[in-house]
Amino acid sequence: MMESLDLVIITGMSGAGKTVAMRSFEDMGYFCIDNMPPSLIPTFWDLVKTSGKVTKVALVIDLRARAFFHEIEEAIRNLDNTTFVTTRILFLEASDQKLVSRYKETRRSHPLAEDGLVMTGIRLERRLLQEIKSRAQKVIDTTDLSPRELREEIMNTFGQEKDHYFQVVVMSFGFKYGLPIDADMVMDVRFLPNPFYVEDLKPLTGLDQPVYDYVMKQPETEIFYQKFLDLLSFCLPGYKKEGKSQVVIAIGCTGGQHRSIALTERVAKALADQGYEVTSYHREEERRRKERRELESTDK
Secondary structure, three states: OOOOEEEEEEEEOOOOOHHHHHHHHHHOOOEEEEOOOHHHHHHHHHHHHHHOOOOEEEEEOOOOOOHHHHHHHHHHHHHHOOOOEEEEEEEEEOOHHHHHHHHHHHOOOOOOOOOOOHHHHHHHHHHHHHHHHHHOOEEEEOOOOOHHHHHHHHHHHHOOHHHOOOEEEEEEEEHHHOOOOOOOEEEEOOOOOOHHHOOOOOOOOOOOHHHHHHHHOOHHHHHHHHHHHHHHHHHHHHHHHOOOOEEEEEEEEOOOOOHHHHHHHHHHHHHHHOOOEEEEEEHHHHHHHHHHHHHHHHHO
């Protein structure tokens, strides 16, 4: 028997926070599409049913043409008549004053303001959206909500604890090749004894057991590791509470070959043992592999 599909239609006043809402649903594992014409919803849904791989979809339906509203209502009625789809509507609202303020801040024009006045567009939009608003399962007034508070409200209403996807990426890198610009936390381990100066270990990496053992047997390594792990155990729950879906922890040594790789592997394993979704990545190893492939390709 085909699994039922969960469809959330995100709509509401222009400027009320639909972009924040879409990102929140993405973090809960929904397949999200922004500004799909309502007339295409039945066709899209047929493709979803055929694939059988998507069970949660969020569609952001924005106001780009007045005719859309009639199409939205018809598309929702058709979906409501099926047993395959569970449809819920999230309507985002805000006061006239707040919407005007947001439009002024972004210097955007309202899509219905034919005379150029934002308030003209807002008043017309409210009338056109009244029917859809009355059918919404959830109406959120974002007038006094920050983006983070809106996100929390959405997750509390539509999500489950397991839906809050939170990933930790632990990466190694070499300072000589530059800092990783996407890192949330950067730790420098160049103060540790360097296996590069041990002849047998120089050609190896932190993924090789002899190098890993050499790095970990140093007394200062163990002290650092325990203190760093304590720091992460304190910080990561805070990142998650603040709504981040990913945290990148970068550990660097001189060339990104020995010390940083060994510690990245150990830290990643420890965090995975604590229950985090963890990915380890070694930037300079990827760079070296790419260089070798290009060299081999040139030789051929």
